[in-house]
Amino acid sequence: MTGSDASDLPTVAVHDQHRAASVEALVPLDDAQSAVLRLPDARSAVVLGAPGSGKTTTLVEAVAERVHARGYGTDELLVIAASRSSAQVLRDRLEARVARATPGSLARTAISLALEVIAGSGAFAGTGRPRLLTGGEQDQTIAERLLGDEVDGTGPVWPAELGPEVRRLQGFRTELRNLMERSVEHDVAPAELRRLGSLHDRPEWIASAAFIEGFLADDWRGHLTPAAALARAARLLDEQQPGTGVLGRLRVVFVDDAQEATHGVLQLLAALARHGITIVAFGDPDLTTGAFHGARADALGRFGEVLGRPVDTLLLEQVHRGTPGIRATVRGVTDRIGTAGAGRHRQAAAPIADAAAQARPVVTVAAGSPAEQIAVIARFLRERHVLDGVPWAEMAVVARSGGLIPAIERGLSSLEVPTRASTGGAPLREHPFVRAVLLAVSVALGRTPLDAEVVTELLHSALGGLDSIGVRRLRAALRHADLAHGLDRSADRLLEEAFAVPGALIGLETPSAARARSLADSLAEARAQAAAGASAEELVYGLWSRSGLERGWVALSKGSGQAAEEANRDLDAITQLADAARTFVESEPETPASVFLDRLLEQTVGDDSLAPTGFRQAVTIATPAALVGTTFDTVVVAGMQDGVWPNLRVRDSLLGASELVELLEGTATPTADARRAVLHDELRLFAQATSRANRSLMVVAVVDDDHQASPFLTLLPEPDPHRAALSPLSLRGLVGNLRRSLTRRVRPADPAERAASASALAILAEAGVPGAPPEEWYGVADPTSTEPLHDPTVEELPVSPSRMEAFEECPLHWAIARLGGGASGFASGLGTIVHAALEHAESSDESALWAAVEDRWDELHFEASWEGEATKRRAAELVHRLSAYLHDAERAGVTSIGNESRFSLRIPIGELGGAAVLGGSIDRVEVVPATGGTRRVVIADLKTGGSAPRQDRDVADMAQLGAYQLALASGAIAGTEGMPSGGAKLIVVSAGTKRKEYYDPAQPALDDEALDRFRERVIADAIGMAGAVFEARVGTHCHDPFAFGECAIHVVPAVSS
The missing domain is CATH 1.10.486 (PCRA; domain 4)
Known part of the structure; x- marks a missing residue:
């Protein structure tokens, strides 16, 4: 059917009835939109409209009009969208509006169409259907080839400033991919790129040409890059006769968001136009987001030149989305952008809004820190949700780049704002x-x-x-x-x-x-x-x-x-x-x-995915590019700091893909103009972000010692100084504020405010809000038990010599460790292994000691390999020093009569009826020759920790050594009967000097009076360890930054105190 008016349509009655019900637009259209629907069949056109002027709505109605009023078959028209997600949304809208069976999807991307053209041609030649090489696969392949060239010492000769360190960066690979795509789009073969590099003194183009040659030499088995697919499809269409091939019945193509079209997409549209297919493109050059990837903001202004045929230009003159305040903000941004040959659409009238929308201002906030920015955003979104009833899914937060999204997502989630990140940047x-x-x-x-x-x-x-x-x-x-x-x-x-x-x-x-x-x-x-x-x-x-x-x-x-x-x-x-x-x-x-x-x-670059995700009410967090073709009730533009937005770094600065395109098209610009072009691109991104809002818009910047506000904020109203001080507007935040009002000691609330806070907390507690009932407050609940750990009147109370000092220093710290709340790491595990090596040592041979350590090395676990390597070096040092000590002991005639000798000594507790049981293991029991031929017993304890004492005066009153001496004097250590005590000492192998590889501070032998005093010390500690209350030594231990105690967190005052 080729007729262009209603008289050519069939006159079957039932079809007429259906058509009569369908021709009228489902939404009222203004005069400018209606003019688009009246375009003649064979007339190509470009439809320009400001954000919210109804471009996509007009497109959908134009498709419906051609089907229902002009009798087009659904295989005679096609809609091209800017992205797969946009195509999916458009597909659903079109299917619902057209309400006809379709042989395929009515909406698709240009690349999808290109692959169909190639597959259709390849099917006749028996080559099968091609597959698109995704961005992630491209990046992976480029990375592999670059690494291979580096390892083999082969490949292109890159300029010195593009050395191996630079070529390993993802940014370099991204620029190389961009150069490859632009070369393919403009039909620049590697040989031509090499010639241009030589002609214009661009060694990076010469090296890139050699790399691209190797890349293209690989067998891709039907895989095509996006640019290659578009270019091949355009060539195939030019080789076909009009009306033939897989698109033989196609009469009209509508293009949505045409400002995102790359050179390759424009060439495909031109090839379609040469087949006699009508092209109607909708867009706004002020909203182009893909300039870095080759999108052409100027294409709509010269669309007739692109297609090679006359086109009509229609303007949508009325904005239907947003509020007057939002429209004024967007207009203030777009007025500062170069017109790209099409600027008249900016004159579109502001929307007619209800009184509430008219009064709602655009909000600007200068947050004092990144955390405050998140809190401000969360409060604003919650206001819209709680007070205004806006669903979470109708709100969005926009960030300049994908790298900023994870932090925003985590921050909002921690404040109980449901989020959904809309970015494919992360693998x-x-x-x-x-x-x-x-x-x-x-x-x-x-x-x-x-x-x-x-x-x-x-x-x-x-x-x-x-x-x-x-x-x-x-x-x-x-x-x-x-x-x-x-x-x-x-x-x-x-x-x-x-x-x-x-x-x-x-x-x-x-x-x-x-x-x-x-x-x-x-x-x-x-x-x-x-x-x-x-x-x-x-x-x-x-x-x-x-x-x-x-x-x-x-x-x-x-x-x-x-x-x-x-x-x-x-x-x-x-x-x-x-x-x-x-x-x-x-x-x-x-x-x-x-x-x-x-x-x-x-993969180091993520691929986009259309895999279905569970629908849930959540705030979308995305970049401007990811929001093309979308609209939200409420939008927050975050991270408006200088250097972040705008980012004025000239694109393609390493390999110059943009300069190559300018050279080929004869549009080369000076550096100053290039920076101006980047500024305009940044303004377009900002316009895209702010124009997504329908009813409410907030723009937030972090302003502190490290961050300055973006100059773009001068285009907006003055920041609201009161926003940052608002409460979180969440149940958790409300409970916190009420509890603070009720319990604070500094500037306490007046009695009336305290009473109101208590009443509000009672209501919340009755409703089951967590944190509101006083019994849930830290410091208010009764102890789970007041019973002592042991009954000193009937039980034997265990006392560990190595833990007496810790108990005396801070009973609370001891109790936490005793009850399983202490922390341990690989340092303590290393000490255990070295102690075991000493236990089984038969001599001072260092290799034998090290073999004993290595036998048990796999018992240690490390978070990272470097930790394991560092710990092994430390272990070797400890073993070397221990060997040095043992060697010196052998030379001095010292012998060991027991390693890891266990003992147990029962000490009655006076009238209480119980007893303290002093027990443990002694690392080394030594027999030391003395003057006159007598031999004395010396108890030695190995220390591998860095804080061990090193001087005699530091161990004179050490409980652990005193306990060992008491056990020796009481006959509790086997094999020492009849031999006098020579005292006790430490073997400190954790540190040394050039003169001495270890320390052995000694405690003199205790006389009877000193032993009696130590018995009383053991009894006192035993009774304390058996108690129900454990004192925190706040002044001398818990708050000491060098004490490293787990007790510090337990002495924080309760919220309710």
């Missing part, structure tokens, strides 16, 4: 759960050995479900079971065997073991699948389904708060991973799963 592998699944896939494929480190990482992940304590309990359970069978293997080895041998965990009946058993079974099943040739999709789905996480995460995601946010993000991530695996299998069914694993693990 999928960076999500913790995805990383765990990929690690499990690698194990299943035999790529990663299942050693203790890998098992621990998987146990810590959501697949294993154990925290550090759970893993520690599992290791302890494995050790106990091993010892019960008369074995003594390391926990690491047992953990590896438990996951290597099917059913190895069946005998352990603990919650930690049950979770570990489930993970071990899932990994075993995954290995079996991989051995049978399972695809990447099957491996990913199997691990996910066996994890049993879906039900719990889905339930959590339906709630609110941070847990719900995390659950939603986790579900989105696994959905995207499954979608990526499915896409990989569909496009490359014969490629093994290991290739999929490599691609995901090596």
